[in-house]
Amino acid sequence: xxxxxxxxxxRRQIAEAVWRLATRGGLEDVTLRQVATEAEVSARLLQYxxxxxxxxxxxxxxxxxxxxxxxxRERLAMLGEAPGMHAIVRxxxxxxxxxxxxxxxxxxxxxxxxxxxxxxxxLAKVARDAPHALENLVAGLIAQGQELGQVPxxxxxxxxxxxxxxxxxxxxxxxxxxxxTPEEAVALIDHQLARIFAATTxx
Amino acid sequence: xxxxxxxxxxRRQIAEAVWRLATRGGLEDVTLRQVATEAEVSARLLQYxxxxxxxxxxxxxxxxxxxxxxxxRERLAMLGEAPGMHAIVRxxxxxxxxxxxxxxxxxxxxxxxxxxxxxxxxLAKVARDAPHALENLVAGLIAQGQELGQVPxxxxxxxxxxxxxxxxxxxxxxxxxxxxTPEEAVALIDHQLARIFAATTxx
DNA sequence: TAGCTTGTGGTGCGATCGAACCATAATACC
DNA sequence: GGTATTATGGTTCGATCGCACCACAAGCTA
Numbered sequence: 486x487x488x489x490x491x492x493x494x495x496r497r498q499i500a501e502a503v504w505r506l507a508t509r510g511g512l513e514d515v516t517l518r519q520v521a522t523e524a525e526v527s528a529r530l531l532q533y534x535x536x537x538x539x540x541x542x543x544x545x546x547x548x549x550x551x552x553x554x555x556x557x558r559e560r561l562a563m564l565g566e567a568p569g570m571h572a573i574v575r576x577x578x579x580x581x582x583x584x585x586x587x588x589x590x591x592x593x594x595x596x597x598x599x600x601x602x603x604x605x606x607x608l609a610k611v612a613r614d615a616p617h618a619l620e621n622l623v624a625g626l627i628a629q630g631q632e633l634g635q636v637p638x639x640x641x642x643x644x645x646x647x648x649x650x651x652x653x654x655x656x657x658x659x660x661x662x663x664x665x666t667p668e669e670a671v672a673l674i675d676h677q678l679a680r681i682f683a684a685t686t687x688x
Numbered sequence: 689x690x691x692x693x694x695x696x697x698x699r700r701q702i703a704e705a706v707w708r709l710a711t712r713g714g715l716e717d718v719t720l721r722q723v724a725t726e727a728e729v730s731a732r733l734l735q736y737x738x739x740x741x742x743x744x745x746x747x748x749x750x751x752x753x754x755x756x757x758x759x760x761r762e763r764l765a766m767l768g769e770a771p772g773m774h775a776i777v778r779x780x781x782x783x784x785x786x787x788x789x790x791x792x793x794x795x796x797x798x799x800x801x802x803x804x805x806x807x808x809x810x811l812a813k814v815a816r817d818a819p820h821a822l823e824n825l826v827a828g829l830i831a832q833g834q835e836l837g838q839v840p841x842x843x844x845x846x847x848x849x850x851x852x853x854x855x856x857x858x859x860x861x862x863x864x865x866x867x868x869t870p871e872e873a874v875a876l877i878d879h880q881l882a883r884i885f886a887a888t889t890x891x
Numbered sequence: 892t893a894g895c896t897t898g899t900g901g902t903g904c905g906a907t908c909g910a911a912c913c914a915t916a917a918t919a920c921c
Numbered sequence: 922g923g924t925a926t927t928a929t930g931g932t933t934c935g936a937t938c939g940c941a942c943c944a945c946a947a948g949c950t951a
Contacts (some may be wrong), residue, residue, distance in 0.1 A: 600710070600711070600799055604712060604713065644875075648876050651858030656851075656858075657858075658857055662815070665850075
């Protein structure tokens with residue numbers, strides 16, 4: 486038989502169909518038949534590559550997460566070598582915003598899964614780790630900024646990092662709902678960063 | 689026939705069943721049969737009181753919103769007469785946090801509806817107004833605080849209000865996912881408020 | 892008392908759901 | 922060149938879906 490096919494690519498093709506459907510109508514629109522049609526494969530193939538529906542939802546989420554991580558890494562790498570703390574933190578936070586179609590859709594998929602994260606342990610595990618890691622990363626960068634004199638000493642790095650990450654996530658929601666433009670979102674982030682990365686140390 | 693029944697109460701009884709199911713398993717678990725069972729009424733009654741499934745989802749959301757608004761008003765009134773700007777802003781922001789079972793469930797219901805807000809105009813209309821009103825309220829309170837000398841003049845009231853509200857919403861998500869305790873959430877809010885409502889004006 | 896209106900239960904229909912089953916073409920391995 | 926394995930399509934089954942329809946009891950109106 487055709488061993489020619491790339492298993493991962495097939496799974497990705499199907500996962501993307503899941504994302505599109507979830508983005509449009511929530512998980513209740515992610516039926517095996519609809520996914521098969523959207524992915525332009527037979528319903529049988531879904532079972533072959535993913536098994537049951539729950540496994541399909543889980544698998545599609547895992548692929549989404551892997552994508553997000555890699556893209557974030559790429560974007561950070563694009564900042565060039567030896568970027569300032571300010572620029573790195575900014576890059577991390579902007580990554581959370583739905584600034585392009587790709588990130589927008591990604592966050593919509595997360596939104597569609599959200600309630601499941603609370604009841605399905607398998608899904609929860611996949612989605613639980615990222616935010617804390619981000620927060621610690623930002624906190625560490627701010628602390629480094631303090632040692633470099635780019636950030637006032639009286640700033641609470643951990644508390645500010647937590648609020649920055651949470652703020653970015655909240656803004657993300659507002660942008661998705663059309664309550665705020667992407668430009669406004671970036672401006673809000675920059676306003677807070679300007680406060681924290683005050684060039685003139687005063688503390 | 690039995691006019692004795694209170695229409696609104698019946699609708700509420702059914703709406704609460706919708707909330708519980710949506711909270712547990714998302715909108716895909718909100719089927720007419722399941723809602724009927726959960727509300728302990730016949731499936732036929734759902735149709736009588738709400739009509740189609742879409743109308744049921746819309747109606748249940750409207751009731752939830754009305755509840756949220758009233759409870760928020762009550763809680764703000766409990767602050768006593770002539771509370772300080774700081775206390776009012778704090779009350780508004782804390783209202784966004786899932787600090788008790790009621791608010792937690794409410795936000796979970798919103799989460800379950802989220803993706804629908806983007807595609808269903810009727811739902812979107814119901815959920816679109818609140819955040820902006822909140823933001824303007826907070827911005828106004830901060831501006832008042834500036835005139836009273838409770839807030840430094842160099843604070844950008846609008847930008848800070850927007851970030852506070854978004855931050856509270858983001859923190860809410862983290863609390864729901866168990867990534868942060870309610871106590872930590874309140875502490876984060878208070879940390880930002882302490883910065884903005886700095887007793888000693890320095891700007 | 893007759894009849895209309897409102898609230899309630901039950902039931903049925905066509906569509907669709909997730910999942911299993913059966914068939915088979917293509918190829919790698921020996 | 923056989924043969925086991927991998928990839929794919931098609932089909933079917935029992936359950937459940939949303940929703941419409943029918944029946945009827947309980948009150949109000951006349």
